[in-house]
Amino acid sequence: MLLISNNVIAQDIPAQERATDLTKSMNCELGLFASQYPKIDAINLEACLRMDSARKESNGDIRQYHQIGKNINKDRDIKLRDVLTPDQFALYERISKGNQSALKKTAVCREDLTVR
Numbered sequence: 001m002l003l004i005s006n007n008v009i010a011q012d013i014p015a016q017e018r019a020t021d022l023t024k025s026m027n028c029e030l031g032l033f034a035s036q037y038p039k040i041d042a043i044n045l046e047a048c049l050r051m052d053s054a055r056k057e058s059n060g061d062i063r064q065y066h067q068i069g070k071n072i073n074k075d076r077d078i079k080l081r082d083v084l085t086p087d088q089f090a091l092y093e094r095i096s097k098g099n100q101s102a103l104k105k106t107a108v109c110r111e112d113l114t115v116r
Contacts, residue, residue, distance in 0.1 A: 015052050019045035028109030029095060030088045039083045047076040 013021075023041040026032060032040060050072045058065035077096075081089050094102035 015048035016045060019048045022048075025109050026092070029106040030084065030091055032088075036083055040080070043076060043079045043083065047072055 019041060022044045023032075023037065026040055026044075027037060051069060054065055054068035054072065058068060080092065084092060091102060095106060
């Protein structure tokens with residue numbers, strides 16, 4: 001979803017904080033159930049930590065970093081599909097792919113996260 005975009009800026013924020021922000025945004029956008037929240041947060045934290053490792057592993061090679069990031073996002077999506085309801089996952093996919101209608105409906109969820 002947002003793991004690769006703005007990677008230079010995002011990587012300066014600790015993984016736990018990035019994961020928490022992402023989970024909060026997903027909660028607002030998707031209406032997570034209380035039972036889903038800790039599972040989604042754990043999935044996001046794992047992905048953020050893996051992105052931190054990918055940054056070190058790629059050693060400045062942005063192409064390699066993006067390829068690793070794509071694989072991390074694919075793995076994350078598989079895990080999210082198992083936790084989200086079908087309707088939540090469908091909305092998540094539309095938002096992730098930049099569907100303008102879905103983005104407009106959930107824009108308020110991202111406003112707080114852009115002011116850092």
